[in-house]
Amino acid sequence: MSVLTVRDLTIELGPRGARRPVVRDLSLDLTAGRIQGLAGESGSGKTVTAMAVLGLLPTTARVSGSVRLVDQELVGLRPREMNDVRGRRVAMIFQDPSSSLHPQLTVGTQLTDHVRHHLGLSKAEARRRAVEMLTRVQVSAPEEALGRYPHQFSGGQRQRVSIAMALACEPDVLLADEPTTALDVTVQAGILHLLRDLVDERRLAVLLVTHDLGVMSALADDMAVMRDGVIVEAGTKEQLFTAPRHAYTRQLLEAMPDAQDSLVDPPEAS
Numbered sequence: 001m002s003v004l005t006v007r008d009l010t011i012e013l014g015p016r017g018a019r020r021p022v023v024r025d026l027s028l029d030l031t032a033g034r035i036q037g038l039a040g041e042s043g044s045g046k047t048v049t050a051m052a053v054l055g056l057l058p059t060t061a062r063v064s065g066s067v068r069l070v071d072q073e074l075v076g077l078r079p080r081e082m083n084d085v086r087g088r089r090v091a092m093i094f095q096d097p098s099s100s101l102h103p104q105l106t107v108g109t110q111l112t113d114h115v116r117h118h119l120g121l122s123k124a125e126a127r128r129r130a131v132e133m134l135t136r137v138q139v140s141a142p143e144e145a146l147g148r149y150p151h152q153f154s155g156g157q158r159q160r161v162s163i164a165m166a167l168a169c170e171p172d173v174l175l176a177d178e179p180t181t182a183l184d185v186t187v188q189a190g191i192l193h194l195l196r197d198l199v200d201e202r203r204l205a206v207l208l209v210t211h212d213l214g215v216m217s218a219l220a221d222d223m224a225v226m227r228d229g230v231i232v233e234a235g236t237k238e239q240l241f242t243a244p245r246h247a248y249t250r251q252l253l254e255a256m257p258d259a260q261d262s263l264v265d266p267p268e269a270s
């Protein structure tokens, strides 16, 4: 069953009077326990699509079409209502974990504030939940990690913290925008394995935005290819990798470096 249903999403951006469409008539279904990849070259509209789902586009953006989270329409929600959805029912991890972590607050403060705000937990319950999440994402010494600041973690460990933060309120949907692009290859492999395990265990419906077909091959179940704001081809990952129908998909696959095969290597806690 589709958890997040996107239909005919069109997004226009730019200053008033000079807006231009950057995403056109996009339709997607995110299903529990499955990872929907969104591939395409830089500027094709992948990030803007994810931002529209989260209601994080600039106020000048014009959005039409429908983004339905189970029974709730997200397009047109008031900022306050969208705040309730974001972080609780729909969470996001970014290429740079610093985007979702405050540099001047300890990880413990951020995690406990987050779950207290969305779930109304007591201080002690929130702390327990924070330790449980850090343990689950394999952050070393989770109790001590609570007292540390984001910059005191390695890149891989920091991404694990931001995954803990994203999943702490048990969202239905996870949007992952280039979640491993900033990390070196061995660290990437560990994060990709962790994400796969979490998706299976929590039945998350995931949108994975990446230009990296090595990451796509390692993680996605389904795949859509975007070009100039339009999905040109969609299907299962196997269909697109083994029998691409569109010339642009073939072109992307031909440009894929073999070195990325190493991403399917066994994980390392990083």
Ligand SMILES: Nc1ncnc2c1ncn2[C@@H]1O[C@H](COP(=O)(O)OP(=O)(O)OP(=O)(O)O)[C@@H](O)[C@H]1O
Pocket (backbone or CB within 6 Å): 013, 014, 022, 040, 041, 042, 043, 044, 045, 046, 047, 048, 049, 058, 211
């Ligand atoms: N705030 C904005 N105002 C105007 N145009 C924007 C804005 N943000 C993005 N765009 C434009 O929207 C288009 C799609 O950008 P988007 O960031 O979604 O691409 P992408 O496929 O995610 O690329 P990348 O992999 O480089 O992030 C681009 O042409 C970009 O210049």
